[in-house]
Amino acid sequence: MSSSAKSLTTQCCIVGGGPAGMMLGFLLARSGVKTIVVEKHNDFLRDFRGDTIHPSTLELMHELGILKAFLQQPHQRIAKAYVLINGQLFQGPDFSKLATHAKFIAMIPQWDFLNFIAQQAQQYPEFYLHMGAEATELIEENNTVKGVIVQTQQGKVRIFADLVVGADGRSSIVRSLSKMAILDYQSPIDVLWFRLNKPNTELPETLARIRNGHFMVTINRGAYYQTALLISKGQFDAIKTKGLTAFKDTLCHIEPTFTDVIQAIDSWEQVKLLSVQINRLQRWYRDGLLCIGDAAHAMSPIGGVGINLAIQDAVAAANILTEKLRGGHCHSDDLAKVQARREWPAKMTQRLQVMAHKRFFSDTENNQPLAVS
Template structure:
């Protein structure tokens, strides 16, 4: 069996893993990133990047490359109920240097991160490679056994980082306890050609009773659409045939009826996301640390997943590079310090998302009326709007 030794072994080549690999390699450490696929073409993955995360792309030195490669600037967010606007947000109104969310295809972002990381001799991206087991020494994780088309390999590492997403195998292998909470609904995702009479700079949220849909302009000329179904309700939806799917979208965006029927002609044109949150009380054990969705899965509401992945990686990298220069005890302490720094922000985002999810499930007339009143009141108060949304999109830049 082949053997490889590095300072840091990162499992998962998504936004968290690739950003961490880049930042650790920039600091002179040897790092291997294992990515189980041979490409970055991930369908229906998070593509919305919050203004704070845009500021981090600037700090990484890749913002210009990302925008040049293709990104849509999101200038407004509009929430509509049965044709009536309840809330409209203009990101130009916020007093920050990076005030607009971006919609960036994930393959574009990951390819740029990989290209930048590849400039450093200590960085290796191992494609088509999966971690199949942990290596342990005296109760501490000492790396992983990996498998690729070339065979199995031992990768020894001073720290192994699980960045393998919401269905993390590293979380399972770590034996760290966790609590997974299913939310009341799942989301069906699909893509449409950009409607010619919709502006390409506005993120639309449509609600109708207990149903809601997200309509997100996507580079270069598409729209990502996500609409809720009851938890585990895909079978019932499919029993009604594509006509049932078309009808569900008609309730939220009747003006797109012809476009939906022309574009969605098979269930393979859709994807279903199982919505849950995960709480992992301890993100680490000696020799191993979880980051991104592996440590703290969020819901897709308000597009926070990619942003928190970037926050994680850029918070961890300086702590880790300093600790690696000292010893294993310092690496363990750095992993704990990383969690201490990041948890408050994650708790705020999770709490806000759960409240928003509950509000979107309201279907009885009284609670629907209260929800509408809340959004209208928020819309009438520029101060309150900036304060509430600032806590979502501008946590980092508000410091």
């Protein structure tokens, strides 16, 4: 990588330091491709990000030789998933019988996962992580993307690259700037995120709590639960109008054993809205540019699959493009192969999520399962 005061040159510039971007950056640098990852935030501390690392992703980490080190990070393991429905405990998937090295879901805050991958990647001189660098423009020439302009605290930096990868999530600026066509599914839900301290009562490891149509997810983060309440799309303002007490009453109704810790919510500032999107690009690439992860196919949080699909995109992109990038001749036909490899799993997952939304979460005349009363 050569540099001057306000410009950098590299083989691949990845916009977005999420799971797809960091994993792709790690894999490319490990294979000798000069790679810059730009992340607009100064750290990875985002509560809205997924925590579920599935056995298939853990198996990939085993193949990369980093699973043992990864599992030394603080995490929780779910070998059997349980769901509490109207007070009754039901067992869901049993991962303990899988033919994998890690027979469980690893629950780990995504910031810890990203920091771990960054540490692995930074062992290679070909890798450079630029935090606090927000993409603002694409550098284009003859309808081909030649790089990206990022805004930093020190000013604008022009990064010229043989390939720009948009891995900047569901609100992707790269996707927006590229003007590529999007196929959008209308999600009927949004998600409210908040923290709950763990109650003194010993509870089974339960991923979801469902009562009378209300659906709450509890993610074990050690000292507390990162909690998600599914609500009808666009209803957060109406919920706030009813008041915080009514909101907490609903939570207590869903899980009475949480009553004491729920009372610790004393402000709407503690409750954050995640607008759920399900969409995908019809074409994930154009000359000099590829989108992967949520930038290519935004997923619902249902099933906690987004992070795992994003990582699989990164692996496919690295497998297909590494030699092309090292040789300095990465063309649209090569980028099309990435989409061809990964589009079907994304489509099928989104179709299943849309079906789940319609089956469980769509309002009906006599039953509004996500209304917060």
